[in-house]
Amino acid sequence: MIAKKDLLSECLAEVLSKKFPTYDVVIHERDEAVTKDVESCATLVLLYRLPFEDITAVLQRLKIKNSDTSVGIVVESISKLECQLATLAESREIAGVLPANLRLDVFVAAVELLVKGGEHFPSALLHLLSSEPPSPADAALDGPLVATARPAQGATATGDTSALTTREVQILDLICDGRQNKIIADRLGLSENTVKVHIRNIYKKMKVRNRTEAASHFFGTGRSAATARQN
Incomplete structure (x- = not known):
């Protein structure tokens, strides 16, 4: 502190x-x-x-x-x-x-x-x-905890998660769990720079500006459903 x-x-x-x-x-x-x-x-x-x-x-x-x-x-x-x-x-x-x-x-x-x-x-x-x-x-x-898992009002105005690739869904799923880029890279066997490129593509496809908006929309549109679709 x-x-x-x-x-x-x-x-x-x-x-x-x-x-x-x-x-x-x-x-x-x-x-x-x-x-x-x-x-x-x-x-x-x-x-x-x-x-x-x-x-x-x-x-x-x-x-x-x-x-x-x-x-x-x-x-x-x-x-x-x-x-x-x-x-x-x-x-x-x-x-x-x-x-x-x-x-x-x-x-x-x-x-x-x-x-x-x-x-x-x-x-x-x-x-x-x-x-x-x-x-x-x-x-x-x-008052209660408002974090990345909280769906944001107006999430339907963002892009469609169906446009994401399997790898992008995997990365977005880890973002929703609060994982940092370095951890995501280690988990998926990628370089940290590659993860950053994927994240930029996720933002572009979902029409969001940051991790908070991406995670909120992902939860709002059905995280489990999107993951299952890519599997």
Whole structure:
């Protein structure tokens, strides 16, 4: 965690330490020097209630040090930073946004998802990415976990999964499980660059812009049915 060391951040670190006993949970002040070893081996970096200019500075540093580290941002309110966070989410610079007003069990579940390589974005950001206003029913989902498995409203406006090849369906299925490109490549015996090419083709065929939209549409149109069709 990169955060101001206060009661709230230290309590959160204690909770996460108990939830993830095999991981070291450490708080670094935002101006504190972080060793290269920490940055190179960190599974997840949580930016806890930092000003946006500090967020961008940390992201730039992590991009140079270790592109495989997942980054989650804990914010006081989605509305205050909505457009800026949406830009970061769409560019894949972050893996998730966690509002500070989530219930503790939901917050911990979201962190666990990020640790496993998945994503977590509140519905307000998902709708901002799709340029659609959230409905009252979707607004009620901001408390529970909203992740890649959540079908997005308006998914029928995207492309048809029937156009995907067998290999593309295999890759999309692993994306829905929150797998990173390196893991997908190892699982399917491909190079990481080949996986990236397949993912770009998936986005083009499905008419989506990112993993969140692709996974949401895949779930919305019937993941099991598409997989069975390719088999």
